[in-house]
Amino acid sequence: MKQYELFYFPSCPFCQFVLNELPAIDKQVSLKNIMDNFDYRNELMAGGGKTQVPCLKIINDDKTQWLYESQDIVDFLKAE
Template identity: 40%
Template sequence: MPQDSVADPIESYVLYQYESCPFCYRVRRFLDHAGIDVESRDILRDPDARRALAEGGGRATVPCLRIERDGTVRWLYESLDIIGYLSKRFRVA
């Protein structure tokens, strides 16, 4: 497990997702296996989170990773793109 797997010094992340979504499960499983600790919001249980996703990202599709860096926010959709992105950031083999 990489040493920097529980935090990124440059970026912060929030994963928008919900329990029964298979694409969200794919991302959660990757995070578990890689030992990456990402704050997560369930958009079915938390209407404010759903609104934040729809307004910020432009649509309420999950999973979506909110990436904040130097005050700039990016919303990354697509489970495989999220996994690919975090794999690079955290140097997951």
């Protein structure tokens, strides 16, 4: 079963776009505010290679994928 984690910060308009779309998407997505928790920022940098938000971390068994770009994130979650 896939797990989803969204790295974001509240003042980012692209993050707000994704956050506003989440209620209409029937997926459980954990939220990780990189401004409130520096460990989340470090995790994003170590895994995704950059601190750009929004970023969706997709965990599928032993494979992890990092997806950037707000519209790509929304489209991916809707298609899953």
